Amino acid sequence: MTLDPDSKNMARHTPLHEEHLRLGGKLVDFAGWDMPLHYGSQIDEHNRVRADAGMFDVSHMTILDLQGEETAPFLRRLLANDVGRLVPGKALYSCMLREDGGIIDDLIVYWRGDGRYRMVVNAATHDKDLDWIRAQAQPFAVSVTERCDDALIAVQGPRARDKVHGVLDEDARRTAAALAPFHAAECGPLFIARTGYTGEDGYEILVPADEAADLWRALYNGGVHPAGLGARDTLRLEAGMALYGTDMDETVTPLESALGWTVAWEPAERDFIGRAALEARRGDPALKKLVGLVLEGRGVLRGQQPVYWNGRQAGEITSGSFSPFLKKGIAFARVDAEVEGRCEVEMRGKRLTARAVRPPFVRHGKACYKA
Amino acid sequence: MSNIPSGLKYSKSHEWVEEQGDGSVKVGITDHAQGLLGDMVFVEVPEDGAAVNQGEECAVVESVKAASDVYSPVTGEVVEVNETLGDTPELINQDPYGEGWIMRIQLSNPAELEELMDADDYGAMIEAED
Numbered sequence: 001m002t003l004d005p006d007s008k009n010m011a012r013h014t015p016l017h018e019e020h021l022r023l024g025g026k027l028v029d030f031a032g033w034d035m036p037l038h039y040g041s042q043i044d045e046h047n048r049v050r051a052d053a054g055m056f057d058v059s060h061m062t063i064l065d066l067q068g069e070e071t072a073p074f075l076r077r078l079l080a081n082d083v084g085r086l087v088p089g090k091a092l093y094s095c096m097l098r099e100d101g102g103i104i105d106d107l108i109v110y111w112r113g114d115g116r117y118r119m120v121v122n123a124a125t126h127d128k129d130l131d132w133i134r135a136q137a138q139p140f141a142v143s144v145t146e147r148c149d150d151a152l153i154a155v156q157g158p159r160a161r162d163k164v165h166g167v168l169d170e171d172a173r174r175t176a177a178a179l180a181p182f183h184a185a186e187c188g189p190l191f192i193a194r195t196g197y198t199g200e201d202g203y204e205i206l207v208p209a210d211e212a213a214d215l216w217r218a219l220y221n222g223g224v225h226p227a228g229l230g231a232r233d234t235l236r237l238e239a240g241m242a243l244y245g246t247d248m249d250e251t252v253t254p255l256e257s258a259l260g261w262t263v264a265w266e267p268a269e270r271d272f273i274g275r276a277a278l279e280a281r282r283g284d285p286a287l288k289k290l291v292g293l294v295l296e297g298r299g300v301l302r303g304q305q306p307v308y309w310n311g312r313q314a315g316e317i318t319s320g321s322f323s324p325f326l327k328k329g330i331a332f333a334r335v336d337a338e339v340e341g342r343c344e345v346e347m348r349g350k351r352l353t354a355r356a357v358r359p360p361f362v363r364h365g366k367a368c369y370k371a
Numbered sequence: 372m373s374n375i376p377s378g379l380k381y382s383k384s385h386e387w388v389e390e391q392g393d394g395s396v397k398v399g400i401t402d403h404a405q406g407l408l409g410d411m412v413f414v415e416v417p418e419d420g421a422a423v424n425q426g427e428e429c430a431v432v433e434s435v436k437a438a439s440d441v442y443s444p445v446t447g448e449v450v451e452v453n454e455t456l457g458d459t460p461e462l463i464n465q466d467p468y469g470e471g472w473i474m475r476i477q478l479s480n481p482a483e484l485e486e487l488m489d490a491d492d493y494g495a496m497i498e499a500e501d
Contacts, residue, residue: 041464042435043410230409234435298457300413300433322412322435329413348415348431 014059015151015209019216023226030229031124033060038228045227046234046324049198050365053157054227055219060123061152063206064133068142071115078136079109080254080272082264088113091182091195094262095254096121096132097274101281102250103257105129106242108195110184115142118184118191120152122244136273151212155224156202156235158365161194164203167218176203197232199239199363234321237330240292240359246303247290247318247332253278256334258290258359288315288334292359292369293345295329297352301345307333308344308351317345325362332359373403373497376468380484381493382444384426387468388487391475395450396484399472400432400441400463403497408434411460416452416474423449423476425483430473432463441473445483451475 011034020027025036036057038045048054066075075083081094088111096104105128107121121129130146137144155164165173172187176194179185181201184193191206207215220226233243242248248257255263255278263278264270281287295301301320306313315335323330335343335356344351357369375381380388385404389397405411413433423429429443452474456462463471478484488496 037436038409041410043412230435298413299415300435300438302438322433324412324435 012060014057015212016057016059016153016216019213020057020226023220025226025228028229031060031122031126033123035060036226036228038230039226042228042230042234043324045225045231048225049157049200049227049231049235050325050362051158053155053160053163053202053224054231055216055224056154056156056227056229056232057151057216058154058204058232059151059212062121062123062126062129063147063150063152064119064121064130065145065147066117066119066142067115067145068140069115070141071117074137074140074142075109075117076270077140077272078133079107080263080274080278082270082272083109083111083117084270085264086111089183089185091184091193095248095259096129097253097272097278098250099273099277101253101255101274101277103244103248103252103254104132104250106244106248106259110193112184112186124245147206149209150206151209151216152204152206153212153216153219154196154198154202154204154232155219156196156198156200158200160200160202160224163219163222163224164192164205166222167215197239197241198235199241199360200235200365234324237319237321237332238323238325238360238362240361240363242290242332243319247334252288252334253281255281256288256290258332285337287337289337289339290318290332290334291339292357292361293317293320293329293331293333293343293354294326294357294361294369295331295345295352295354299329299347299352301329301331301354302347303331305331306346307335307339307354308346309335309339314339314343323361326367329354330361373401373406374468375401375403375490375494377490379468380444380487380489382442382487383496384442384444386441386444388444388484389468389472390484394481395447395475395477396445397472397475398429398441398444399467401493402467405464405467405471408432408439409436410434411463414456414460414463414473416456417449419449419452421449423447425480425486432460432473443476444487445476445478445480447476447479449474450477
């Protein structure tokens with residue numbers, strides 16, 4: 001076999017780097033950051049998040065604070081989803097589009113009250129996102145500040161919240177415990193959000209860099225197992241969450257990425273960037289769609305494998321893996337609009353039977369996909 | 372530090388070979404290889420009776436991370452495959468030189484064994500790769 005030893009280059013370290021080394025994390029380069037892929041077994045880490053609680057260092061993600069009296073009008077122009085739907089403390093998932101509807105990035109934005117918003121965008125798109133956001137912000141009274149001195153720890157799983165509560169002080173615990181899903185609150189130096197990327201309950205906690213290792217260790221001692229980016233990827237795939245750069249990019253719109261639900265069409269007069277292009281394509285029968293695939297026999301689905309339907313090639317897999325929870329090959333595939341039900345995936349010259357389904361595959365510890 | 376048993380022979384492409392004393396050999400992948408590939412989730416083995424050639428693809432092992440070809444370290448005929456890997460591919464992670472063996476090959480050219488490395492040479496090779 002051919003092994004590809006991971007290149008050792010000059011990568012950035014998160015405030016938790018020493019913790020990863022101490023825990024035996026296998027570090028790999030991810031978007032210029034030295035990040036743990038796993039700490040021994042990706043599958044064990046995955047299963048722990050589904051059954052108990054795991055924590056991920058996601059400090060490589062880009063965190064932007066936006067502030068100013070025109071922040072809301074700016075974000076209502078910048079984003080395909082509408083921050084006008086938010087109440088203070090609530091989070092919103094959105095795509096950020098080009099004029100032609102292509103997806104620049106997907107992100108989460110939290111309204112912190114008044115003209116203050118916090119946005120989390122991908123690490124791999126850091127430079128182009130900042131260039132785009134700053135350019136679009138020019139006509140608005142808004143400041144865009146990158147937070148570089150924090151760690152972001154995602155604690156996920158059915159017991160994640162209990163275990164986090166166990167390490168917080170009384171005030172923070174009360175505040176966190178009161179959070180509804182997809183809401184966030186400031187708890188002293190911490191910013192705690194009941195959000196995540198695994199399909200399980202839990203928190204994402206923004207913590208100052210100099211307190212990050214203490215929090216990480218407290219969580220570890222409280223029974224939260226570290227999990228790497230490998231498990232994060234299989235968890236998000238099972239949870240039916242698209243990955244930027246893999247399942248979508250600037251060449252496709254949200255309509256072709258199973259993200260039509262994140263486009264806020266109403267009110268009709270809101271002129272977000274990309275709106276005209278999306279409206280022109282809305283309902284176009286030539287639009288492809290992003291579906292889930294479940295392999296019927298044994299095997300592992302992988303990105304770029306061609307998908308056949310009724311004897312012709314009808315698309316390809318955008319991201320695939322082995323689902324540790326379902327013990328089957330699962331994937332997202334971008335296919336022609338008419339594809340449904342039984343199809344075939346070509347793998348090493350053979351065509352294997354798969355089924356097109358509606359993601360998610362797994363939510364809250366249960367299989368949930370529908371054919 | 373990975374485990375490299377001294378009684379086996381090794382290929383440059385990280386397969387191991389164990390002579391069975393009857394003109395056949397067992398073949399698997401090394402501890403070093405399974406460690407780099409990570410959790411195994413699927414193994415595709417050849418049919419019984421398949422002809423395999425030294426240095427050519429003879430099986431595929433898939434970890435959560437990626438699919439990797441296994442190259443046959445010898446030329447011959449596949450006379451037995453490890454059927455238990457179908458349900459429990461993780462045996463390759465847990466016991467790469469024992470329960471995680473992949474296939475048994477009847478040698479057609481036993482002289483090929485001499486081209487393979489011993490444990491010391493294989494250990495030196497992976498050391499140099501790191």
